[in-house]
Amino acid sequence: MPHADWHILGPGAIGSLFAWHLAEAGCSVRLLTRHPGESARLITLDDQTSPAHTSATRAFHVDHQDTPIQRLLVTVKAHQTAAALESIRHRIDAGSLILFLQNGMGTWDCAKALFPATRWLVGTTTEGSWRAADRHIIHAGRGETWIGSLNPAWSNDAVHLVDALKSTLLHPGHDPQILQRLWRKLAVNCAINPLTVLYDCRNGELLQKPAALRQMEAVCLEVERVMGAALGGVTVEPLLPLVRAVAEKTGANHSSMLQDYRRGQPTEIEFITGYLVAEGLRLGIATPENAAILDAIRQLAPAGSR
Numbered sequence: 001m002p003h004a005d006w007h008i009l010g011p012g013a014i015g016s017l018f019a020w021h022l023a024e025a026g027c028s029v030r031l032l033t034r035h036p037g038e039s040a041r042l043i044t045l046d047d048q049t050s051p052a053h054t055s056a057t058r059a060f061h062v063d064h065q066d067t068p069i070q071r072l073l074v075t076v077k078a079h080q081t082a083a084a085l086e087s088i089r090h091r092i093d094a095g096s097l098i099l100f101l102q103n104g105m106g107t108w109d110c111a112k113a114l115f116p117a118t119r120w121l122v123g124t125t126t127e128g129s130w131r132a133a134d135r136h137i138i139h140a141g142r143g144e145t146w147i148g149s150l151n152p153a154w155s156n157d158a159v160h161l162v163d164a165l166k167s168t169l170l171h172p173g174h175d176p177q178i179l180q181r182l183w184r185k186l187a188v189n190c191a192i193n194p195l196t197v198l199y200d201c202r203n204g205e206l207l208q209k210p211a212a213l214r215q216m217e218a219v220c221l222e223v224e225r226v227m228g229a230a231l232g233g234v235t236v237e238p239l240l241p242l243v244r245a246v247a248e249k250t251g252a253n254h255s256s257m258l259q260d261y262r263r264g265q266p267t268e269i270e271f272i273t274g275y276l277v278a279e280g281l282r283l284g285i286a287t288p289e290n291a292a293i294l295d296a297i298r299q300l301a302p303a304g305s306r
């Protein structure tokens, strides 16, 4: 891609994968981290998606300057978004372009408040990436990345960004219906992530548990209703087959929420089930199954004590 400058806010499993491939395609890539003393970071990427299973280490500059940011990829955990954006507020201006690539919905609301003049896009990815260690990323499976704009005035920005990213290995697509896609991803996250925490199991194991399956079905029905109303009264196709397919495909995985919970870290529940329940309330649609799940996760004892 022609010499674009990227900053990565949140170089975790997905942020590092994208940082790696942007750098590989010739972009200048800088990481934004919470460690003031850190000036460079070595990231090792094991590529299990290629037949050769290559592994390589690349050095990234960690940026603590005050200069304006051209393109910002936001991959921090949903609940860290507001504080992370606040910390670089002085570097974002009307010329910046922000891309949110996170689980959950509504994280972009703080961008509206913090930088009203700045353009931002949203994306969703199913690239299978996980952290074997702090700076060691495994790209375990190929997926799809879709990018779009929630503001029609910025759809050309989405088209241009996607064009520019076409030369990276992750070659995303432009989705003019990105909001629908984000809702379907939200359904998957609502129906899998919190249940894997409550049942303390891998994604695929949910499908073997009749009680969990009943909950997944009820969650999907509620998301269908809220999603249909949020999109202006459209009929939404059944979401359970999609959720089942993802649970099967990622059957051996521990969901990101279960991983966060086991590490004793805050989960993204407020931006997943919390968002769905809040949207239900706003639109006058009851979501008792999701509300009960939200409550159960909020009340969980810290990992290790149950």
Ligand code: PAF
Residues within 6 Å of the ligand: 103, 188, 189, 192, 193, 203, 246, 250, 253, 254, 255, 256, 257
């Ligand atoms: O958050 C996650 O873990 C993933 O989005 C998903 C799709 C549930 C697969 O593990």
